[in-house]
Amino acid sequence: MNSTFQDIINSETPVLIDFYATWCGPCQMLGPILKQVKDSLGERVSIIKVDVDKNQELASIQQVRGVPTMMLFQNGQQLWRQSGVLSKEEIIQVILDKSN
Numbered sequence: 001m002n003s004t005f006q007d008i009i010n011s012e013t014p015v016l017i018d019f020y021a022t023w024c025g026p027c028q029m030l031g032p033i034l035k036q037v038k039d040s041l042g043e044r045v046s047i048i049k050v051d052v053d054k055n056q057e058l059a060s061i062q063q064v065r066g067v068p069t070m071m072l073f074q075n076g077q078q079l080w081r082q083s084g085v086l087s088k089e090e091i092i093q094v095i096l097d098k099s100n
Helices: 002-009 027-042 055-059 089-098
Strands: 015-020 046-051 067-076 076-083
Touching: 002 015, 002 067, 015 027, 027 046, 027 089, 067 089, 076 089
Parallel strands: 015 046
Antiparallel strands: 015 067, 067 076
């Protein structure tokens, strides 16, 4: 998973990673919001969901302590991270502000 993760975040397109768990209520609220973000931004962003229970090593390396945690990467650099649920508008604003 790790080399694949590196490949994913090395993209020139901003990549929003959603670290989530199936048992997490707020994570389930975030799912439809991220779909709306993708629908709004289309090809300008990639959104990847990572189940922390199935990818414990990656979650540990990324120091994910709570879910949901979102991280924005571009060209291998972490541009932003935040835990918790944000609105569609807030997430879109972060993506547009942080990516170049």
